[in-house]
Amino acid sequence: MASEVHVYGELAATGVDLPAGQSDFWTTSGINYGQMLWYVAHPLAGPPWDKDLEITHLSFDVDATGNRVAFIEVHNNSATDYASYGLFLFWTDVPS
16 A cells, blocks of 8 residues: 655745856765755746756765755856746655
8 A cells, every 4th residue: 555755845045146057066064864854946036938947967865864965056157147946845745
């Protein structure tokens, strides 16, 4: 029988005025093994069709306490525009 999986989310960071063609780098920690997680970089100001943000790199390491640490690169693919954005983190609970 399938068990219930809960999905949670939060605003993990805010990027302000990332120039076109440039990247921001972020880390998040305290992630438990077994959790499914994903990140979304969403424009916060201006018409969203003017902004082209992409998470280009996502990698993980383990800290001294055994929790995963995520390293995230957000890239502004826009040709000429600055982009302010929210970096949202979503995760599931650990299945029992």
